[in-house]
Amino acid sequence: MISQATPLVPAAASPAGVTAKFFRGLGDPTRVGILQLLMDGERTVGDLVEETGVLQGRLSSHLACLRWCGFVSTRREGRRIYYRLADDRVPMLLSLAEEFLADNADSVDLCGVIDRRPDPDGS
Numbered sequence: 217m218i219s220q221a222t223p224l225v226p227a228a229a230s231p232a233g234v235t236a237k238f239f240r241g242l243g244d245p246t247r248v249g250i251l252q253l254l255m256d257g258e259r260t261v262g263d264l265v266e267e268t269g270v271l272q273g274r275l276s277s278h279l280a281c282l283r284w285c286g287f288v289s290t291r292r293e294g295r296r297i298y299y300r301l302a303d304d305r306v307p308m309l310l311s312l313a314e315e316f317l318a319d320n321a322d323s324v325d326l327c328g329v330i331d332r333r334p335d336p337d338g339s
Contacts, residue, residue: 241285247278258300
């Protein structure tokens with residue numbers, strides 16, 4: 217079967233595959249924590265390193281993922297780069313997740329199917 221490219225789905229991907237990849241972008245505690253911090257306003261990498269305790273190189277990788285997927289954007293001021301949420305829907309996504317987890321956190325936490333590898337950052 218040959219898939220057709222649409223404005224939302226690249227030719228090689230299925231809609232379900234792209235949606236799953238979207239959620240994998242949110243599937244790391246460090247990335248979710250970064251988004252939660254950015255809900256309070258823009259920050260530099262240095263600010264985020266200080267607030268998260270994550271090493272700068274690893275944090276930069278997470279920021280690159282979030283930027284590539286469209287969750288965050290940047291602006292330059294002199295030598296500093298400031299990160300901010302790229303889309304007003306990001307706080308809504310996180311809020312919906314919190315609402316869902318208010319009723320389902322135990323079930324999600326106990327799920328034996330979703331990968332439970334510890335976060336290498338220790339967060």
